[in-house]
Amino acid sequence: MSDHVYSVTKLVGSSQKSVEDAIENAIETASKTLKHLDWFEVKETRGYIKDGKVAYYQVSLEIGFRYEKD
Amino acid sequence: MSDHVYSVTKLVGSSQKSVEDAIENAIETASKTLKHLDWFEVKETRGYIKDGKVAYYQVSLEIGFRYEKD
Amino acid sequence: MSDHVYSVTKLVGSSQKSVEDAIENAIETASKTLKHLDWFEVKETRGYIKDGKVAYYQVSLEIGFRYEKD
Amino acid sequence: MSDHVYSVTKLVGSSQKSVEDAIENAIETASKTLKHLDWFEVKETRGYIKDGKVAYYQVSLEIGFRYEKD
Amino acid sequence: MSDHVYSVTKLVGSSQKSVEDAIENAIETASKTLKHLDWFEVKETRGYIKDGKVAYYQVSLEIGFRYEKD
Amino acid sequence: MSDHVYSVTKLVGSSQKSVEDAIENAIETASKTLKHLDWFEVKETRGYIKDGKVAYYQVSLEIGFRYEKD
Amino acid sequence: MSDHVYSVTKLVGSSQKSVEDAIENAIETASKTLKHLDWFEVKETRGYIKDGKVAYYQVSLEIGFRYEKD
Amino acid sequence: MSDHVYSVTKLVGSSQKSVEDAIENAIETASKTLKHLDWFEVKETRGYIKDGKVAYYQVSLEIGFRYEKD
Amino acid sequence: MSDHVYSVTKLVGSSQKSVEDAIENAIETASKTLKHLDWFEVKETRGYIKDGKVAYYQVSLEIGFRYEKD
């Protein structure tokens, strides 16, 4: 494990429901093109407002994934 | 859209249920006196504890709203 | 109230369900050994990923508790 | 207490005497127009210099106050 | 000068031309409703993109203005 | 709009003329290989000096672009 | 001196009088249970307001103390 | 693994040789009284100077360790 | 030189030996797939602990590389 190199990419996920759902959407999308996703870290939590309510949450994440060997 | 000016105000919302509910409470309260609420950004997430459980969440937000023309 | 001294400790709670559940787990664990827990503040929200989904959330908290008077 | 919403405003108070006096001046001025002031947090401490001495302190504060109900 | 209290408000100005023009737009708008504007500090510089070019700049400012005495 | 996922990439643009020109250069270059560029945020503004003048500005940006669906 | 290990603990002291008095209260309380207190660093300065005046200051400190050998 | 709670403590290790040696000293000392040490994060790297050379390095770390179940 | 655009990517390198070795591992891995690597900046230094010793260092880097022209 100690000789792995990880790459970190930044994504922004959205959801009308919750912070956790926005995180899941970002990770699910990332997992379609990137393999070996390993961890994430929430960097910012924002959102848009419509008619006095949250229209949707926008959560930006750093996502770490393992570099493939060869 | 490029010529709008926005004002940003800081509010703290509370909830016994969840982070999202505290956000909704702050926005709902703000929308009673401010028009054209447009976005928010979570700045701090805190809370108070009672009997070994979360008594309530306190989420501080910056909320952006459009300056009225005229 | 103005003459109290508080101690602040840092904990990391985990949960497969939600950010709030990870917070509750950390506070419940802390309350078994520390008395007079008073407030918390979320410092980082991270998590681990498995098979394109969140495996579990990891939330680090600062928790404040009152120093006992002898 | 858990259903309150707070507004946070930023003020800068000045004093020739001390940091605490600059804080008191800002709060006293705010209390003339805002009700239900509840807490403050010091954000920056600056000052101006004249003839090799502090001419006056300038302390910027975030001040939280409760939104009125009704 | 040492006994003044200042209030600090946060605005976001926009411009298709430049960072400086976005700052001027925010200040000109603020000066219509607030008196005694004294200083500003740039907090974030962002913008939106269209067809591979900057559509407009968005600059968020803290603007300080003197509390009226009366 | 609420179900979009955005990717955020970091670029550094340069210009001998101005901060805005360095931003435009970075965005123009990015737009050759990335589609759906949506927003940017300035993270650092630096530059190099030659003969007591600015030789060129270097502006680092985070640029957000929409993940394609398909 | 170069082979010492220090532990850093975080405390919040309160005082109705001044920032310095709140610091002294935190250190005096810590010194009853911890030996070899060596240095402190102020992390946040806050307070509570009552009737348009500071009710009390709350200063959070990191306090360093030497690990005992044996 | 997802239901563990971790505690985070802050230590400062010293060494005349290197940053890594100062980290090792802090961890070795911590491991004498704390069990289940799991990870560390460097927060500050400082040092003292004597006769134009580094007298010793001082590295402050946050160290995470697992709460015992029982 | 003033008209170059750089891209910045974030990597995490690991090593059982030292901080420098973890940096070298990240850069060596990046250089297999990216050309024109130019500079790096250390963002975080962490590590894992086993049996009271550092098991391995984990250093996260931002690495800048030149966009190819053509």
Added chain:
Amino acid sequence: MSDHVYSVTKLVGSSQKSVEDAIENAIETASKTLKHLDWFEVKETRGYIKDGKVAYYQVSLEIGFRYEKD
């Protein structure tokens, strides 16, 4: 006033009495060798502890002074 250039230097002042006295000591010392001192900003407030009391405060300041014209 708009064409002045200021230089900013960093000093650390000490005092057994108070934060303000440590600031005054730093400024008084600086004024012996630097002319046109204009403003200061507190960057860190620390101190040393002896016998369960503050031995002395150490306040680090950025001090701005005008570049002489000639």
Added chain:
Amino acid sequence: MSDHVYSVTKLVGSSQKSVEDAIENAIETASKTLKHLDWFEVKETRGYIKDGKVAYYQVSLEIGFRYEKD
């Protein structure tokens, strides 16, 4: 190049015209007394307001210059 030592000084330049002009003024002034100026980094962008317009910009810079060998 790898054995150079650089010194970093902080300056504040002003201009009624633009951010870039304030940077140029600071660098031009610094170049009268310091040799081998090499790079700069913008740390804060502020300004003063008069009659609802920007009176002048104030940009604080860190400027790096090479230590002479001799």
Added chain:
Amino acid sequence: MSDHVYSVTKLVGSSQKSVEDAIENAIETASKTLKHLDWFEVKETRGYIKDGKVAYYQVSLEIGFRYEKD
């Protein structure tokens, strides 16, 4: 000791070998022109890359030294 005033200067040292060696180079250079160097704090660790390897490390330090009396 409590009445000393310290000055803090920022330097950048370089080395092809290690972070520690870059720190030593900066301090050794500073000690040729400044007396009473007392402590340092690492602010940034960067470097340049050549042929997929670290060409040299660049470590920026704040160095504190005692103001001479008289």
